[in-house]
């Protein structure tokens with residue numbers, strides 16, 4: 001696994017799967033008030049980590065920090081470090097474009113390009129110069145996103161003709177085609193019906209064999225069903241972070257308990 | 266008793282009736298305005314058609330459309346309109362060569378690269394530039410652009426197509442840029458975010474997602490720019506000259522369809538003569554070309570829309 005800079009920090013060996021992303025004392029502000037306040041946590045490889053918390057607590061802000069999507073929002077200031085494979089992705093030498101090639105993202109609302117299904121999936125690889133075996137790569141990505149069977153006979157039709165759930169799986173396939181290490185998902189099912197949601201949850205189970213997944217969700221059941229670890233944020237602070245089982249059944253913090261049992265507010 | 270009182274309140278009182286009459290009146294006035302504007306347009310087309318018809322009783326349609334000599338006011342008279350069409354085309358092509366690439370590039374800069382502060386200043390400036398009276402451009406061409414060209418190419422005539430093309434290009438540039446900018450900004454932010462998240466650079470996002478998604482709007486602005494250049498009158502009358510001529514040399518004097526219409530309208534050609542009716546024939550042709558362009562453009566746009574929306 002190559003890293004982003006030459007000045008490579010030694011990867012600390014832990015007992016658990018090694019951390020792919022480490023958040024160290026991160027504070028993020030839009031203007032003055034911190035949206036994320038001194039948060040530290042580490043995301044292990046080939047696991048699904050869920051980030052939960054009430055609306056406005058900073059989940060999306062934290063998630064976007066992982067692949068430097070906050071760079072596009074004016075007046076965002078960040079303190080602290082985010083390490084990917086041990087190296088800080090916010091130092092000057094790191095190209096944010098390179099970070100985003102390794103750490104893909106799926107958004108809340110499906111946002112396929114107004115192009116054909118094939119072109120959508122091929123888009124990432126082709127701008128990055130992978131033009132050989134593009135067909136094979138597109139097929140593989142669509143298969144991994146559990147969409148191939150539904151679209152293989154109409155690859156060259158517009159992606160916008162797909163249903164919402166299919167579009168979201170197409171966006172997942174589009175992210176997979178880049179062969180990223182990490183996939184960030186910001187409420188990927190919130191615009192979908194229960195059947196599509198179930199399909200995407202099944203898909204996440206399969207994907208974690210190869211990828212590290214971080215998912216933001218408002219849906220407690222979803223977090224409990226799909227994730228291995230759960231982080232609970234409130235008002236920009238990390239209240240609790242641990243194995244999902246433990247967070248949901250034996251939460252250490254009173255606030256966490258109130259939130260996961262729905263007695264929140 | 267509640268039912269009875271409800272029924273009563275629903276009956277129209279005197280004041281309600283007055284209010285209804287006023288509504289009707291307003292509706293009628295508005296209808297009249299709409300009707301008048303349609304009627305005006307239709308009567309202009311009718312007059313154009315009638316006068317053109319009178320013209321074509323004297324001059325053959327084929328002689329008019331395919332003739333390469335336009336000397337309706339001089340003996341021996343000849344009514345071949347192609348030199349005027351060629352002159353117009355030269356201006357349109359020349360102006361488009363400037364307005365389309367520069368306008369698109371400015372729009373891309375404005376929509377995708379400029380900070381919001383820069384944008385806040387530049388966008389209104391574009392709109393102000395679009396409002397400069399066209400006669401100003403004509404003088405600008407004569408007094409500034411032509412001497413500049415003549416400095417480089419000594420064979421340049423005082424009135425020439427190049428100078429007029431350049432100022433017409435500059436004239437339609439703000440409109441082109443502003444319309445392209447609108448089209449680019451209409452592309453949802455979520456598409457840009459999606460592309461950035463795939464490790465695309467700003468350039469890749471612009472050229473390979475935003476621009477294709479905005480293509481129909483961008484093409485529409487190009488067509489509008491071209492049709493404004495076709496209809497442009499003042500600058501070409503002042504700067505391009507009054508010499509109907511089939512030439513590819515942009516340094517020579519030419520005449521456009523619009524400039525010819527101005528020339529005859531301002532001259533002392535007697536009303537009702539064939540010479541006078543030429544302007545209606547030329548105007549009818551101008552109208553047909555513009556109409557045809559708009560129809561073609563709409564077809565093209567409809568096709569793009571099918572693919573992209």
Ligand SMILES: Nc1ncnc2c1ncn2[C@@H]1O[C@H](COP(=O)(O)OP(=O)(O)OP(=O)(O)O)[C@@H](O)[C@H]1O
Nearest residue numbers: 030035053054055056057058059060061062073218
């Ligand atoms: N672009 C922005 N400019 C200014 N403030 C912002 C911006 N985006 C988010 N914020 C603020 O930062 C805080 C955290 O927002 P964030 O979107 O991360 O919350 P969230 O937990 O994802 O909420 P939700 O569950 O509603 O999506 C909120 O108080 C929000 O108002």
Ligand SMILES: [Mg+2]
Nearest residue numbers: 059060061186
């Ligand atoms: Mg959010």
